[in-house]
Amino acid sequence: MAQATFHFPRGFLWGTATAAHQVEGGNTNNNWYAWEQEPGRILNGEKSGLACDWWGGRWREDFQRAADGGQNTHRLSVEWSRIQPTPDRWDETALDRYLEMVRALTEMGMMPMVTLHHFSDPLWLMEKGGWENPAVAGYFETFVRRVVETLKDYVSMWCTINEPNVYATMGYVMGVFPPGKKDVAAYSRVTYNMVRGHAAAYRAIHALQPQARVGTAINYRSMVPAKGWFPPDHWVTRVQSALYNDAFARALQDGWVRLPLARKRVAEAKGTHDFIGVNYYTRDLVSFNLLKAGDLFSRRTYRSEAELSTTGFIANEPEGMFEAIKWARQFNVPIIITENGVEDPEDRLRPRYLAQHLQQVWRAVNFNWPVKGYYHWSLVDNFEWERGWSQRFGLWELNVETQARVKRASVDFFADVCRENGLSADMVARYAPEVFAQLFPN
Ligand code: FCB
Numbered sequence: 001m002a003q004a005t006f007h008f009p010r011g012f013l014w015g016t017a018t019a020a021h022q023v024e025g026g027n028t029n030n031n032w033y034a035w036e037q038e039p040g041r042i043l044n045g046e047k048s049g050l051a052c053d054w055w056g057g058r059w060r061e062d063f064q065r066a067a068d069g070g071q072n073t074h075r076l077s078v079e080w081s082r083i084q085p086t087p088d089r090w091d092e093t094a095l096d097r098y099l100e101m102v103r104a105l106t107e108m109g110m111m112p113m114v115t116l117h118h119f120s121d122p123l124w125l126m127e128k129g130g131w132e133n134p135a136v137a138g139y140f141e142t143f144v145r146r147v148v149e150t151l152k153d154y155v156s157m158w159c160t161i162n163e164p165n166v167y168a169t170m171g172y173v174m175g176v177f178p179p180g181k182k183d184v185a186a187y188s189r190v191t192y193n194m195v196r197g198h199a200a201a202y203r204a205i206h207a208l209q210p211q212a213r214v215g216t217a218i219n220y221r222s223m224v225p226a227k228g229w230f231p232p233d234h235w236v237t238r239v240q241s242a243l244y245n246d247a248f249a250r251a252l253q254d255g256w257v258r259l260p261l262a263r264k265r266v267a268e269a270k271g272t273h274d275f276i277g278v279n280y281y282t283r284d285l286v287s288f289n290l291l292k293a294g295d296l297f298s299r300r301t302y303r304s305e306a307e308l309s310t311t312g313f314i315a316n317e318p319e320g321m322f323e324a325i326k327w328a329r330q331f332n333v334p335i336i337i338t339e340n341g342v343e344d345p346e347d348r349l350r351p352r353y354l355a356q357h358l359q360q361v362w363r364a365v366n367f368n369w370p371v372k373g374y375y376h377w378s379l380v381d382n383f384e385w386e387r388g389w390s391q392r393f394g395l396w397e398l399n400v401e402t403q404a405r406v407k408r409a410s411v412d413f414f415a416d417v418c419r420e421n422g423l424s425a426d427m428v429a430r431y432a433p434e435v436f437a438q439l440f441p442n
Contacts, residue, residue: 002440005424006362013373014418015073015110016066016395017339019118019162020082022382023059025050030081030120031130032385035178046388052380053403059101062380062405065396067108069411070418074105075338075375077115077162081122084143095150102154113338113375114155115217116144116201118162119177119385130179131167131190131197141200148208156212159277159338160201163219164194164248173294176386182294188259192266195251199269216252217277217338220245220327222320223286226301232288236298240286243296245327249276253331260296275372276331277338280324280357283317309343311391316342316349318356325364325371334370337361341377343384343391347408352432354410358423359439376414380405 021032025048036047052058066074082094102112117140121130125139148158161167170177172187181187198216205212223241225233243260251257255270282302289299302308306315321340328335340357344350358374365371381394389400395414397406413431417423425440 002442003425004440005420005422006359007422008362008365010421012421013073013111013336013375014421015071015075015113015373015375016379017075017375017377018077018379018382019115019120020077020079021048021051021118021120022378022384023052023062023380024055024079025053026055027051027079027081027120029085029123030079031123031126031178032120034123034126035180035386041178041180042386043388043390046383046390048383049400050403051383052398055097058403060104062396063101063104063108063110065405065411066379067110069395069415071110072418073111073113073373073375074379075113075115075159076101076105077118078147079120080117080125080143081120083147084122085124087124087139090146095146098147099150099154102151106154111157112151112155113157113159114147114151115159115162116140116147117160117197119167126179131193132186134193134196136193137196137200140197141204144201145204145208148205148212152209152212156209158201158205158212158214159217160198160205160214161194162217162338163279164191164198164216165244166219168194169244170386184260188262191247191259192257192264195248195257195266195269198252199266199272202272203268213274215273215275215277215333215336216248217279218245218249219279219281220324222280222283222317222323223300224283226285226287226299230288233286236288236296237286239296240298249273249328249331273331273333275334275336276328277336278324278328279339279377280321280337281340281342282314283320307349309349309391310345311343311387313387313391314342316353316356318353318360321357321360322363325361325369329369334372336372337374339375339377341393343393345381345392345397347397347410350408350410351413352435354413354417355423355428355432355435355439358417362423 105112168190172181175182225237227233252273257264284300302315342353378393380396381392381398384391395411
């Protein structure tokens with residue numbers, strides 16, 4: 001057996017990521033709460049309810065679990081609808097609560113990374129047209145200023161918008177996130193305004209905190225033409241990947257938003273990322289399909305041999321992680337894996353998924369590519385949007401009724417990685433022996 005350790009650079013960030021609506025509970029003033037009340041919107045009619053009861057105070061015990069697990073950072077988000085319940089009111093208690101949370105993280109030895117927008121929007125904003133309304137960039141900037149003024153003694157890593165590409169695609173093309181539209185023109189408006197909102201936030205944060213590091217988290221899907229010999233599959237893969245993976249990050253690089261059938265200038269967005277956050281989960285096979293005009297003539301599937309997660313949501317394709325990092329290099333800024341993980345209530349696939357994906361991150365690090373950290377999604381099982389509680393992404397299992405946390409084997413595995421700042425042959429032999437020979441060949 002080969003004995004080796006895949007070491008990571010000194011100071012590498014190891015943590016988990018969460019999002020306010022998914023963990024806090026009781027967020028009744030946002031578009032997701034309203035969506036959960038509509039029949040047929042969430043699988044099995046489930047609701048976020050108390051979620052992980054962070055707003056009831058359980059954030060502290062979960063942060064302790066992360067700290068005990070050797071993590072040196074945590075990525076969390078703040079809920080706009082709590083902080084600014086109506087356009088003319090700030091909720092100081094909510095701001096104080098977030099301050100308490102980021103202070104506690106710091107005291108526990110975990111650097112907070114704060115996401116300012118993670119899918120959920122205040123109801124008042126949606127009444128004004130949400131991200132379709134050009135005024136949203138200004139509203140977002142005002143909100144961001146208030147948050148940064150409050151948290152800046154403890155936070156200097158900011159993620160403005162989580163997965164703008166998922167938000168726009170799911171809410172405005174697929175219609176499965178609120179507001180449930182299938183309208184490419186609306187999708188384009190939302191994407192354009194999110195670029196403007198990000199740019200406004202970037203400048204506001206730097207004005208308040210010159211040393212801040214500001215970026216976004218892009219959902220990168222690896223895409224491969226389904227039939228290598230069929231030019232239309234290549235063409236549609238290129239088009240899809242350019243829109244889905246590239247458009248947002250390129251806009252922050254050069255100030256041009258490339259939308260379906262149009263290009264729009266947002267001069268103030270040029271050069272507005274200090275790092276690029278990459279959320280990588282899986283890889284798609286893309287084929288050209290004339291019947292799918294609404295999906296820009298494409299159909300996505302997984303390789304038939306691929307190993308799938310419990311509900312079939314994710315195919316385990318670790319090489320896509322390497323490809324995602326390679327892709328992110330074009331932006332010439334530090335790269336952070338802001339999310340990666342798999343839904344797996346029984347924790348059968350997660351250990352090897354984790355080992356295989358970390359090996360790919362390590363490969364990239366070995367080329368001296370500037371990867372600075374890895375956040376696993378997620379710390380504890382949480383409310384998985386339109387898929388409700390059917391998908392379990394936590395290192396820790398959550399019993400939603402009793403709020404009990406139950407340790408999965410992956411908790412100890414990830415803790416070993418964080419403490420060692422590396423992935424060793426011993427760890428793989430212990431937690432994911434089935435991929436040992438693949439990861440550590442003789
Ligand atoms: C990402 C989201 C995150 C969670 C994971 C599984 O797209 O950012 O909130 O839903 O997927």
